[in-house]
Amino acid sequence: MELCRVPAATTAFAWTNSISSTLQLPQTLFVGGGSKRFRVWCVNGNIESQKESQMVVSITGATGFIGKRLVQRLQADKHQIRVLTRSRSKAQSLFPVKDFPGLVIAEEPEWRNCIEGSTAVVNLAGMPISTRWSPEIKKEIKQSRIRVTSKVVDLINNSQDDDRPKVLISASAVGYYGTSETRVFDEQSPSGNDYLAEVCREWEGAALKVNKDVRLALIRIGVVLGKDGGALAKMIPIFMMFAGGPLGSGNQWFSWIHLDDLVDLIYEALSNPSYKGVINGTAPNPVRLAEMCEQLGSVLGRPSWLPVPEIALKAVLGEGASVVLDGQKVVPTRAKELGFPFKYRYIKDALKAIMS
Ligand SMILES: NC(=O)c1ccc[n+]([C@@H]2O[C@H](COP(=O)([O-])OP(=O)(O)OC[C@H]3O[C@@H](n4cnc5c(N)ncnc54)[C@H](OP(=O)(O)O)[C@@H]3O)[C@@H](O)[C@H]2O)c1
Numbered sequence: 001m002e003l004c005r006v007p008a009a010t011t012a013f014a015w016t017n018s019i020s021s022t023l024q025l026p027q028t029l030f031v032g033g034g035s036k037r038f039r040v041w042c043v044n045g046n047i048e049s050q051k052e053s054q055m056v057v058s059i060t061g062a063t064g065f066i067g068k069r070l071v072q073r074l075q076a077d078k079h080q081i082r083v084l085t086r087s088r089s090k091a092q093s094l095f096p097v098k099d100f101p102g103l104v105i106a107e108e109p110e111w112r113n114c115i116e117g118s119t120a121v122v123n124l125a126g127m128p129i130s131t132r133w134s135p136e137i138k139k140e141i142k143q144s145r146i147r148v149t150s151k152v153v154d155l156i157n158n159s160q161d162d163d164r165p166k167v168l169i170s171a172s173a174v175g176y177y178g179t180s181e182t183r184v185f186d187e188q189s190p191s192g193n194d195y196l197a198e199v200c201r202e203w204e205g206a207a208l209k210v211n212k213d214v215r216l217a218l219i220r221i222g223v224v225l226g227k228d229g230g231a232l233a234k235m236i237p238i239f240m241m242f243a244g245g246p247l248g249s250g251n252q253w254f255s256w257i258h259l260d261d262l263v264d265l266i267y268e269a270l271s272n273p274s275y276k277g278v279i280n281g282t283a284p285n286p287v288r289l290a291e292m293c294e295q296l297g298s299v300l301g302r303p304s305w306l307p308v309p310e311i312a313l314k315a316v317l318g319e320g321a322s323v324v325l326d327g328q329k330v331v332p333t334r335a336k337e338l339g340f341p342f343k344y345r346y347i348k349d350a351l352k353a354i355m356s
Pocket residue numbers: 060061062063064065066067084085086087090091124125126127128140144145148171172173174221222223224225229230231
């Protein structure tokens with residue numbers, strides 16, 4: 001559900017795009033502008049109104065590829081943002097005061113003060129997996145996620161009841177399901193047996209220790225497509241060097257999501273009480289890698305006849321290339337049940353939008 005932005009000073013009503021199937025009435029509408037917006041619920045014909053509270057959102061991993069876009073999105077809607085980071089200077093350079101007035105930046109000793117009193121916490125932190133996987137790095141890939149998640153969960157659980165955040169949105173990944181060329185995975189599917197599946201299980205396990213009064217949404221994220229980061233940014237130069245042909249057999253599944261859809265999904269999960277439990281963060285139409293490569297080649301204007309050698313991709317993505325080279329077909333059953341309005345359902349449209 002897209003929250004309508006109403007121009008400041010307007011007194012007109014702005015309707016959301018969700019229509020109750022039984023009542024044929026809008027479920028919510030927004031009145032007024034800026035921080036003075038009011039949310040009005042229509043229930044069985046009676047209108048209950050409630051001042052829409054501005055969210056206060058603490059975010060780990062806010063300085064990353066997904067986090068940066070989420071911060072921009074929340075900032076645009078005038079929510080308060082608290083960036084929980086390991087590096088104040090990095091966060092300050094990404095979120096300068098002139099563009100992000102009121103945004104709070106906190107290093108680890110200050111996380112407690114930020115989490116207490118937040119409406120919600122979004123947990124995105126973790127060491128990047130697109131690296132060469134030495135035993136030490138594999139350990140850190142897992143430990144960084146468990147360490148930050150456990151810390152956030154402890155701080156939430158130890159908050160005073162009145163100051164405890166009501167919502168935790170914690171990242172996980174489609175690697176939870178393991179890899180397969182033939183099976184289709186949804187939120188009910190069991191976990192796989194490989195290293196990334198183990199990382200995801202333990203990462204989710206740390207989040208599941210959150211106080212039972214806190215609404216927890218675990219987003220199992222697919223390969224996020226956006227211009228300024230993620231696997232795609234690393235793949236494009238390789239495709240430009242070669243001819244944009246298939247990778248390996250090309251039969252591997254590629255469960256992708258456009259960055260804007262993922263950020264909208266997280267945003268929606270922050271405020272919509274129906275978003276809880278595991279939710280796959282993938283587009284409705286995963287593709288085989290051959291199709292992804294063909295579409296990427298076509299969008300980049302590269303003919304797709306010369307195969308890109310796996311070794312080239314591994315050179316830039318390290319063993320982390322396995323997320324692209326050994327995939328899984330993951331479908332967003334929960335998001336569809338929840339009526340989440342994907343903007344990018346097909347990879348061609350997503351790639352075109354990114355490259356335009
Ligand atoms: N991008 C994808 O395609 C994708 C797919 C599936 C799942 N995910 C998951 O979604 C989350 C966000 O993804 P992203 O692509 O935005 O990640 P990203 O760009 O790599 O950013 C992750 C953030 O985590 C923090 N971080 C990095 N190394 C860390 C370490 N060793 N210990 C603690 N914190 C560390 C950093 O924040 P500070 O330096 O500010 O602390 C960094 O900005 C990640 O956990 C990722 O595994 C992403």
